[in-house]
Amino acid sequence: NAGVTQTPKFRVLKTGQSMTLLCAQDMNHEYMYWYRQDPGMGLRLIHYSVGEGTTAKGEVPDGYNVSRLKKQNFLLGLESAAPSQTSVYFCASSSEDRAPGNTIYFGEGSWLTVV
Amino acid sequence: GENVGLHLPTLSVQEGDNSIINCAYSNSASDYFIWYKQESGKGPQFIIDIRSNMDKRQGQRVTVLLNKTVKHLSLQIAATQPGDSAVYFCAETHASGGSYIPTFGRGTSLIVHP
Numbered sequence: 001n002a003g004v005t006q007t008p009k010f011r012v013l014k015t016g017q018s019m020t021l022l023c024a025q026d027m028n029h030e031y032m033y034w035y036r037q038d039p040g041m042g043l044r045l046i047h048y049s050v051g052e053g054t055t056a057k058g059e060v061p062d063g064y065n066v067s068r069l070k071k072q073n074f075l076l077g078l079e080s081a082a083p084s085q086t087s088v089y090f091c092a093s094s095s096e097d098r099a100p101g102n103t104i105y106f107g108e109g110s111w112l113t114v115v
Numbered sequence: 116g117e118n119v120g121l122h123l124p125t126l127s128v129q130e131g132d133n134s135i136i137n138c139a140y141s142n143s144a145s146d147y148f149i150w151y152k153q154e155s156g157k158g159p160q161f162i163i164d165i166r167s168n169m170d171k172r173q174g175q176r177v178t179v180l181l182n183k184t185v186k187h188l189s190l191q192i193a194a195t196q197p198g199d200s201a202v203y204f205c206a207e208t209h210a211s212g213g214s215y216i217p218t219f220g221r222g223t224s225l226i227v228h229p
Contacts, residue, residue: 090159
């Protein structure tokens with residue numbers, strides 16, 4: 001019962017390098033999200049997707065790009081990493097229905113350090 | 116509660132006590148609220164949720180209270196245990212362009228002393 005799986009779990013990048021974080025969910029969810037979490041802060045939404053082939057900007061989208069080519073996958077890309085992007089990244093997914101119990105399921109997080 | 120700077124609000128309780136964690140929201144259009152628990156090094160996990168047409172919902176050892184008049188949400192944990200030590204987040208959703216995207220609070224750190 002995998003749920004939401006993120007890879008890689010840890011990564012160190014040099015300033016200016018690029019990388020992609022992969023998120024996969026096996027719950028047939030329509031909605032997928034990428035959040036970042038910084039010390040003492042809550043979860044801030046980077047980008048999200050309401051279905052295959054769609055993406056939208058969240059609260060802090062600058063410096064990131066996303067793609068949802070398949071319903072089960074949501075990729076987060078950093079084209080030119082900056083130290084300000086050092087953070088813990090969480091992927092999440094949810095069904096389209098907002099009925100109680102249909103809530104957001106999170107991955108275990110990806111720790112990214114940009115030096 | 117609200118954060119100041121980089122420090123999370125912290126609630127320290129003794130094992131066996133009841134805990135109350137508070138959350139304020141600002142959007143009067145919010146219609147669905149969720150509480151999450153995040154243990155160190157892990158992703159947030161769902162605890163309990165409530166719709167805006169309710170003012171109370173109970174789960175196992177947890178109760179969520181919603182006061183729409185003052186835009187306040189609380190999570191009550193009965194007989195708090197050391198395993199309840201974690202950061203607790205509230206989240207709200209409201210319709211935005213046909214989608215319902217959750218917005219999270221900054222969190223409250225709960226420390227349970229044996």
